[in-house]
Amino acid sequence: MPRFAPILLFLLFALRAFGAGEWTLLKYENRDYVTLANIGAFYQLGPVLRTGNQVQLRTAVRSLRGEVGSAEFYLNNLKFILSYPVVDIGCKPSISRMDLTKLLEPVLRPSRIQNSATVDTIILDPGHGGGDSGATCLFGNEKTFALDVALRARDMLRAAKFRVYMTRSTDRFVPLEERAAIASRFPNALFISIHFNSSGNGATGVETYTLAPRGVPSMATDGPSLSDLVPCTGNARDAENIALACATHATLVCNSAMFDRGIKRARFVVLRDSAIPGVLIEGGFLSNPNDARRIANVLYRQQMAGSILQAVQNYCNAVGPRQALPVASAATPPPGATGPTVITSQSAAR
Numbered sequence: 001m002p003r004f005a006p007i008l009l010f011l012l013f014a015l016r017a018f019g020a021g022e023w024t025l026l027k028y029e030n031r032d033y034v035t036l037a038n039i040g041a042f043y044q045l046g047p048v049l050r051t052g053n054q055v056q057l058r059t060a061v062r063s064l065r066g067e068v069g070s071a072e073f074y075l076n077n078l079k080f081i082l083s084y085p086v087v088d089i090g091c092k093p094s095i096s097r098m099d100l101t102k103l104l105e106p107v108l109r110p111s112r113i114q115n116s117a118t119v120d121t122i123i124l125d126p127g128h129g130g131g132d133s134g135a136t137c138l139f140g141n142e143k144t145f146a147l148d149v150a151l152r153a154r155d156m157l158r159a160a161k162f163r164v165y166m167t168r169s170t171d172r173f174v175p176l177e178e179r180a181a182i183a184s185r186f187p188n189a190l191f192i193s194i195h196f197n198s199s200g201n202g203a204t205g206v207e208t209y210t211l212a213p214r215g216v217p218s219m220a221t222d223g224p225s226l227s228d229l230v231p232c233t234g235n236a237r238d239a240e241n242i243a244l245a246c247a248t249h250a251t252l253v254c255n256s257a258m259f260d261r262g263i264k265r266a267r268f269v270v271l272r273d274s275a276i277p278g279v280l281i282e283g284g285f286l287s288n289p290n291d292a293r294r295i296a297n298v299l300y301r302q303q304m305a306g307s308i309l310q311a312v313q314n315y316c317n318a319v320g321p322r323q324a325l326p327v328a329s330a331a332t333p334p335p336g337a338t339g340p341t342v343i344t345s346q347s348a349a350r
């Protein structure tokens with residue numbers, strides 16, 4: 001297990017009680033940004049430490065780290081892919097308001113996520129099935145490995161008193177829309193889709209997808225599209241989505257010590273059309289010989305199942321108990337909104 005593992009697992013719990021001050025928005029290329037200095041002051045993370053383009057905020061128990069010009073951003077050493085890169089605005093490193101409201105705030109203060117359901121049910125979605133084998137390698141198919149992980153996770157979750165439904169529990173094909181429809185039937189549930197990756201370029205590691213907020217380009221496509229502006233059912237769960245992605249990716253990376261490819265955004269049908277918080281796990285590359293050997297090992301798949309259980313438990317602990325407190329940065333502007341604004345926290349230092 002990597003040295004930073006304990007910090008990762010507690011990431012979602014880190015900042016329950018903090019948050020003070022005001023937000024000052026800066027305009028850059030017609031998009032709203034906040035400085036890292038503003039973030040450091042609000043969340044009591046200290047001053048911005050900068051070396052060249054490397055920037056960070058750090059206290060004894062938590063850290064935010066990034067690089068000007070890059071969308072890779074690390075919270076307690078766990079990699080997130082921002083919707084927009086860190087930029088310098090008048091020599092002040094800044095991140096987009098979208099990333100503040102849709103990523104940092106729900107991850108740093110999950111207990112303030114509003115209207116989140118008390119979770120009693122988990123929907124497990126093993127990818128592919130039937131005539132759709134998914135990715136393949138010498139040792140087997142993605143559909144088989146994904147189902148095996150899901151069945152193991154099902155047993156662990158049931159032992160932990162969760163109700164579990166599976167979009168498929170045998171080797172059969174289920175259309176993507178039907179998977180999302182199954183998930184949407186359960187109001188107090190989380191949706192976890194299990195996949196393995198493939199690539200022609202030797203890529204390695206684990207990555208976790210959750211739904212792209214409205215207006216944000218999908219990271220699974222080549223760039224911005226008009227469809228990015230179409231409201232999706234799943235966007236009602238933006239805050240819970242990223243909190244669940246954080247909990248899931250943290251346990252996967254920690255427990256496996258696989259290369260961390262980050263938490264990414266996409267509009268996969270099963271995430272887009274699901275009415276409950278959801279994530280899609282890519283548990284390694286079957287196209288990479290080292291990853292494939294691990295995935296083919298039953299111990300790795302058992303470990304993945306255990307990580308799913310641990311993630312669900314961490315998520316439930318982090319978002320509860322319910323609080324009727326306003327979220328400081330809840331006033332998310334519509335995409336393309338203009339004009340400088342100051343959001344004043346109504347919840348300073350509670």
Ligand SMILES: [Zn+2]
Binds near residue numbers: 127134135195
């Ligand atoms: Zn797949």
